Each structure stands twice: as structure tokens, then as C-alpha cells.
Amino acid sequence: MPVYKAPVEDTMFVLYDVLKMESYGNLPGFSDAPRDLVEAVVSEGAKFCEEVIQPLNVVGDEIGCKRNEDGSVTTPPGFKDAYKQYCEGGWLSLAFDPAYGGQGLPVTVNAIVGEFLSSANLAWGMYPGLTQGAMAALHVHANDEIKSLYLPKMATGQWTGTMNLTEPHCGTDLGMLRTKAVPNGDGSYRISGQKIFISAGEHDMSDNIIHLVLARIEGAPQGTKGISLFVVPKFIPGADGEAGKRNPVSCGKIEEKMGIHGNATCVMNYDEATGWLVGQENKGLNAMFVMMNEARMSVGIQGLSQSEVAYQNAVAYAKDRIQGRSLSGPKSPEKQADPIIVHPDVRRTLMSIRAINEAGRALVLWTALQADVSHRSEDAAERQKAEDHMGLMTPIVKGVLTDLGFDNAVKAQQMYGGHGYISEWGMSQFVRDARITMIYEGANGIQALDLVGRKLGAHGGRAVMAFFNEVGTFCAQSKDDAALAPFVGSLSKGLKDLQAATMWFMQNALAKPDNAGAGSTPYMHLFGLVAMGFMWGRMAKAAQDKLAEGADERMTAKLATARFFFEQLMPESSVYLARVTAGADSMMALPAEAF
Template sequence: MPIYKAPVEDITFLLNDVFQIDRYDNLPGFSDASADVREAILQEAAKFSEQVLQPLNHTGDLEGCTRHDDGRVTTPKGFRDAFKQLAEGGWLGLSGPQEFGGQGLPVTLSQSVNEFLISANMAFSMYGGLTMGAMAALLVHGSDEQKKTFVPRMMTGEWAGTMNLTEPHCGTDLGLMRTKAVKEADGTYKISGTKIFISGGEQDLTENIVHLVLAHIEGAPAGIKGVSLFVVPKRTINADGSPGAPNGVSCGSIEHKMGIHGNSTCVMNFDNAVGTLVGEENKGMAAMFVMMNEARLGVGVQGLAQSEVAYQNAAAYAKERLQGRALTGSVAKDKPADPIIVHPDVRRTLLSIRAFNEAARALVVWTSLKSDLAHRSDDPKERAAADDHMGLLTPVIKGVLTDMGFANAVSAQQMFGGHGYIVETGAEQFVRDARIAMIYEGANGIQALDLVGRKLARDGGRALTSFFNEVAAFAKDNAADEAMKPYLAPLDVAVKHLQQATMWLMQNAMAKPDNAGAASTDYMHLFGLVALGYMWARMAKVAQDKIASAGEQPYLKAKLVTGKFFMERMLPETALRLSRIQAGAGSVMELPAEAF
């Protein structure tokens, strides 16, 4: 059966040593998250993930969710009790504002906790993840009354939240949606329409569900410019704040899908359901993007989390499975064969996954810290720089981490041979669950187009320039360190490849936009490789300094070797990505549509 151990030591290394989170004690909430508090929270999150959620992952996948004739949905056995523990433990409000019942701790810490929850049980974690995203949107764009009514109960897990965008005939192009809103005399709206693929749209975990719904108000401009956002609770709200009568919201069916069976992915029908406007009329996308950006970072973490749990199980199997003999001679002479961990290609596969995981985790922590700065710093320049970072890196984290998370889950499955294709090992579930992360919250091709088409040129390329400057400054500061050359020299080459690719796009995409479209996915992955390489350089520097001051430790030695592997075996892929980008769109667009 599958196993999972939360990477507490790795998170602690990143928070304490690489990013030195205590430097930010001047920010609200950071002084409350001292080193001992962080350690206690991470250990408790690990315990909850390993002992409560992980055992429900396999059984929840087999059982799935059930829709009853009256429209009710029941989640897998054990999910209700686990969600109660999640809520009572305060995990949903870990980084939420204290005025609404949250603990006010850094998002940097809560994202690390989220990785544990997702690795242990991705389907279960989505119920809380969407709730946190809905709270974020309401906190930024909701009225005082909406915040007061909904957020405290979502923070405590009494109520859950969802996001309702997609319709049967439209996905990414939300301007095509047909869900309508009719304004009533009392200022409320009657919402009617059908939404699909709604994660947690109906469930038996909470007494109410707060749906955030995109719709067109009657008479609004056509297309995306006429889209508004509404909060539509499953049950109406009584004067005392308690759930009232049913609100014209129902689950029409549960999608039969490839993975995440423990999450109820619903077709939701709104039949004159009463909703209230969030923000301004026809400005719904601005409000929903708050939730979508939160969700995209969370989905990037899903890619990392599935890669991590798949790696852990594959590595454990490789140390136990006997098959053949080492090329250099028998290792386990007392056994009929050697464990497959002795074989170079098995080690290459496992190290490729591990090297990605550790750098991706650093990238998530770094970007989460920027999120905290963007929302909590009182320095306008610091907030603006952090916001630039978030805008630039969000599509990279979502696209690259989920592409690689799925690929790594497949590679980990390969380590099991035929046993990876059957249910008992859990390897095939990691593959199935990881696959959705590449699709929802904006398919990865859309993330790549967003990066190339919008984020690079935003504010005159200010965010990209800042990224290049930071990497260059780090390289300059450590240029004289001989021990850093194995990390800095490959990074320098990769950065030059990214700069060449950027220049090529500047010179060739304006006159021929298809060049940008054809290059976008390769550019996103090229950028991702450079960002991951930068993370490895930073981790290597800290590991070397700690060894110099405190002596060699197995954890730090493994960190340096894994980082060197990344620089030697994975970062050189930037040359391939650059070559593809510079090939342009010619052969991509040459065939007529009917030839496909």
C-alpha cells in the first residue's frame, strides 16, 4: 500500500536558512510565526496528513462520491470526520485575517502545509482549497456585509466555498457564457444557468456551500466585458446568519472522471437562485481573478505534491525490489538479485524527480513569500516588486510544476514495472490524480500564452528585468567562490538561453504573432528551468555555508549532490527549448486544417 512522509526537514531548511523568513518579522503575522511555532505547525500538519488523510486517499479513490435521487451528494467514508478535524484544527484559517476568525499567519507557511495535505490526499484537500480561494475573493472584492456573513463561517469550516465559471459550451472563453442574472427590486439578483466541472459543488461535509458564480446581468455588454460575479449560497441566510431555506441551487450530476474520485465534481444548476453582487457590475473577472490566481498557485502546488508522493513510493520500492545484478558486480551477495536502486537508469529517474521536487518546493516558498510581501508590506515599492514577481511566476508555477508533476508521476510509476499498473501500489492513482492539474484553472497552453502574450511585456518588461537582475546579482556575489562554480556556470548558460529566447520573441512575435504562440510552451518551460536552476544555486550556497560552519551532514551532502545532478543533467534542456523557439511557427502552421 502507498506511503507518505511530509518533507518537514526540507520546508524548515527553506524557511529558516534559504529564505530566512525571520527577517520579515516586521510584517503583520510574521512575528507570531517564530521558528518554534513554525516547527510545531509543520509537525502537526505532517501528523494529520500522514495519519488521517493519507489512509483515506486509496479508499476514497475506490469509493468515490455518490449523488442520490434527491440531489444530495455523499463523500467517501471517513471524509466527513477528516474535514471536521481539518476545520477544528484551524487549518482553513491558518493565514486568514484574525478579524474574521483566522490566525493571520504567513501564506508562506500555509502553502507549505497545503503541500502536505495535497500529497496525502489531493481529492480531499480540494474541498478546503476552493474554500480558501473563495474567501480570498470575498476579502478583496466583497462588501462588508458579505465578508461578515460568509467569511467567518468559511474560515472555521462550517461552510465551504466553490468557484463556478465553466459552462457546457465554454471553458477558457468566458465571454461565451449564458448564465444570466436578473436584478430584483431589493438589490439582489436571480441567477439562472448551468455550470460544469464544479469541484465540491455539492457535498455532505458542511451545512452550507458558498458558490461564487459568474453570470451576465440582463442588458449588460456582450462578451467578457459584461460578466459579473455573484455570491450564491446553497441555502439562503436567515437574519441571525444561520442557513435558511434551499436557494434554487442543485447538483444535476457528478462527473465520471479519470481521477480525484474523492472530490465531488458536479454539474450545478441554478434556477432563479438568489445571489448578491460581488464588487461592481460587469467587473466580475477582476474579482474572480483573485480567486483564480490563488487557485493557480494552489494547482502548481498540486503538481509538486503528487510528484513528491509518487517519488517517495517509487524510491521505497526501488530499495526493496530485487531484479538483476549491478553492472559493476553483485551488491546484495546474500540475495538472489540486487535491489533495482543499484541500476544507473533507475537512479537517473529517481534523481530527476527528486531534483525537480526540491527546487519546485523552493520556488513555491519563494513565491509565497512574495505573496505575503504584496499583501502585508507597508512599503509601496516592495509591494509593487512582489506583485510583479507574482504576475510573472504564477503561470510558470502553474504550467511547469503541473506538466512536470504529471511526467514525474508517470516516471515513478515506471519504477514499479507491471506492479505500477495495478491498483494496490497506488502508483496509477498518482498518475490519474496528477493529470487534472495540467487542465483546470486554465489549461497549461493558456498559461504559456499568458506568460508570453501578457506577462513579459507588462509595465515595459519590468518584472522580467527584475528577475534577470536578481539572478545576475546572486551570480556576481558568489563568482569568487570556487565551490559554487558547478552551480553558477550552468546557470549562466541557461540564463543566456532565456535572454536569447526573449530577444527572439521581441524581434519576431510582433510582426508574426504565430511565432509567439508556437514558442509559448517551450518558453514557459525554459523560464521554469532557469527559475528552478536559480533555486538550486541558492540552496547549494546555503548548504555549503552550513557545512563550512557546522560540518558535513547527510541532509546537506544529499542536497549538494542532487543540485549538481540538476545542473548537469536537467538544466541543459534550455538549449533544446531555445532551438525550438527559434525555429518559429513555419512548420507548425503550414499544414491546412483539413490535413489533420
């Protein structure tokens, strides 16, 4: 049976020793979240995830969700009770606006608990995760009446939320959607159409489900310029604000999926269901992007989470499984063989996963802190810089951490040999669950195109130049530190490769756009590698400072992992650069009929 232990100590090290969270104390919400409170929340969240949520992971995978004859959906055993405990603990509203029942803690704290939840049980964590995204969209774009009606009950978890974008004939190209909205004359609309792949679209865990639905009002322009967003509840709230009349929105079927069986992924049918406009007519994508950007960050965290839990189980197995003898002589002479963790190639695999997990966690927390600054700072320049960071890093966090999360889950499965392919060991679930993170909320190829096509040139390249400057400044300030010099040299080389790839796009992509498309994915991974290298540089510096203060062997292990990252992983920057600068010619040479 798989196990999971939330990485509380590593998280607190990154939060306070690397990112200096206490320096954000001037921001609203941070002054109410001193270190001892944050540590208590994180520790209790870890305990809840380990003891309540994680034991349901295999149950959810094996039993899944059931659609009943009346169209209702029953979640796996234990899911509903765990959700009740989650709501009673106030976990859903940690970072939400206190004006609507939230606790107002930093978004960063919520991101930490989100990682723990997804590691413990990815399918279960999607239910409250989607609700938080829906709350964010309503909070920004809905009118006061809608916010007052829906947000307090969503904050308590009494009502949950979804987002409905995809239709059978259109995925990423939302301009093709056919779901229509007809005005009723009283401010409401009749919503008709079908949506697919709707996570948590129907279930038995809450009293009401609040669907955010993209649709086109009759007579609206074609394409993305004619899309509006509507709130469509499963039960229409009555005069008392409680769930009342059943709305004609139903689950037509539950998709049979490769993984995340514990989450009800539904085909949703809208048969003149009553909905209300969120925000302005024909500006639905602007509103939905609030939820989508929240979701993309959350999905990046999901990729990290599956890598982390798979790694923990692979390490436990490698320490226990005896096979062969160490190349340098027996390490357990009293046994028939040595544990496989003595073998260099096993170490290579485990260290690769570990190095990415720790850097990925730091990158997520750094970006989450910028989200807090962008929402809470009273300084316009600080907000702008934070918003630039968020825009630049969101496709990288989503695309890179989910690609690597799946790869790492496969590598961890490999540690088990044939046992990894047998379901009872649990590794196959991590692989299957991790796979969806590369696809939903915008497939990773789309994330790469977004980065290259939109984010690099935004505001004259302001965000990417700020990132280059920050990494370059760190390297310049650290190059004379003898202990950091080997790390800084490797990071500097990676940064130069990233800058060269960026310049190549500027010189070769405008006249020939296929060059941008051909190089977008390797560029995204090059950027992610350098960003993680920057995190490792900062973590190595913090670890050295802690050792000077008399810290324990955890900091020695941190430095060893940093060394591995810079020696074994950072050199891949030159490979990514070569792929970017190869251009599109060979990629586009074959006519379609030759495939």
C-alpha cells in the same frame, strides 16, 4: 499500500536557510510567527496529513462520491469526519484575516500545509482549498455586509466555498457564458444557468456551500466586459445569520472522471437562484481572478505534491525490489539479485524527480513569501516588486510544476514495472490524479500564452528584467566560489538562453503573433528550468554554509542533487531555446483539412 512522509526537514531548510524567513519579521503576522511556532505548526500539519488524511486517499479513489436521488452528494467514508477534525484544528483559517476569525499567519505557512494535504490526498484537499480561494475573493471584493455574513463561518469551515466559471459551451473563453442574472429590485438577483466541472459543488461535509458564480446581468455588454460575480449560497442565510431556506441551486450529476474520485465534480443547475453582487457590475472577472490566481498557485502545488508522493513510493520500491546485478559487481551478494536502486538508469529517474521536487518546493515557497510581502508590506516599492514577481511566476508555477508533476508520477510508476500498472500498488492513482492539474484553472497552454502574451511585456518588462537581474547578480557574486563555480556556470548558460529567447520574441512576435503562440510552451518550460536552477544555486550555497557549520549528511546529499540538476537537467535550456527560435512556420504549414 502507498505511504507518505511530509518533507518537514527539507521545507524548514528552504524556509530559513535559503529564503531567510526570519528577515521578514517586520511584516504584520510574521512577528507573531517565530521559527519555533512555524516549525510546530508545520510538524503538526504533517502529522495530521500523514495519520488522518493519507489513509483516506485510496478509499476516496475506490469508492468516490455518490449522488443521491434528492440531488445531495455523499462523500467517501471517513471524509466528513476528517474534515471535522481539520476544522477543529483551525487549519482552514491559518493565514486568514483575524477580523473574520482567521489566525493571520503568513500565507507561506498555509502553502506548506497545502502541499502536505495534497500529497496525502489531493481529492480531499480540494474541499478546503476551494473554500480558501472563495474567502480570498470575497475578502478583497465583497462589501462589508457580505463579508460579515459569510467569512466568519467560512473561516471556521462551517460553510465551504466553490467557484463557478465553466459552462457546457465555453471553457477558457468566458466571454461566451450564458448564465444570466435578473435584478429582483431589493439588491438581490435571480441567477439562471448551468455550470460544469464544479469541484466540491455539492457534498455532505459542511452546513452550507457558498458558490461564487459568474453571470451576465440583463442588458450587460457582450463578451468579458459584461460579466459580473455573484455569491449564491446553497441555503440562504436567515435573519440570525444561520443557513435557512434552500436556494434553487442543485447538482444535476457528478462527472465520471479519470482521477480525483474523492472530490465531487458537479454539474450545477441554477433555476432562478437568489444571489448577491460581489464588487461592481460587469467587473466580475476582476473579482474572480483573485480566486483564480490563488487557485493557480494551489494547483501548481498540487503538481509538486503528486510528484513528491509518487517519488517517495518509487524510492521505497527501488530499495526493496531485487532484479539483476549491479554493472559494477554485486552489491548484495548474499541475495539472488541486487535491489534495483543500484542501477544507473533507475538512479537517473529517481534523481530527476528528486531534483525537480526540491527545486519546485523552493520556487513555491519563494513565491509564497512574495505573496505575503505584496499583502503585508507598508513599503510601496516592496509591494510592487512582490506583485510583479507573483504575476510573472504564477503561470510558471502552475504550468511547469503540473507538467513535470504528471511526468514525474509516470516516471515513478515506471519504477514498479508491471506492478506499477496494477491498481493495488497505488501508483496509477498518482498518475490519474496528477493529470487534472495540467488542465483545470486554465490549461497549461493558456498559462504559457499568459506568460508570453501578457506577463513579459507588463509594465515595460519590469518583472522579467528584475528576475534576470536577480539571477545575474547571484551568478556574478558566486562565480569566484570554487565550490559553486560549476553550478553557477551552468546557471549562467541557462540564463543566457532564457534572455536570448525573450529577445527573439521581442524581435519576431509582434509582426507575426503566431511565433509567440508557437514558442510559448517551450519558453514557459525554459523559464521554469532557469527559475529552478536559481533555486538550486541558492540551496547549494546554503548547504555549503551548513556543512561549514558541521551539518549532517543531508547537506552532502543536497549538494549531490544540485550537481545532478546542473549536469543532467539544466543543459535542456539549449533545446528549449532552439524550439522557441524555430518559429511557427512548420507548425502552421498544413491546412486544417490535411490533419
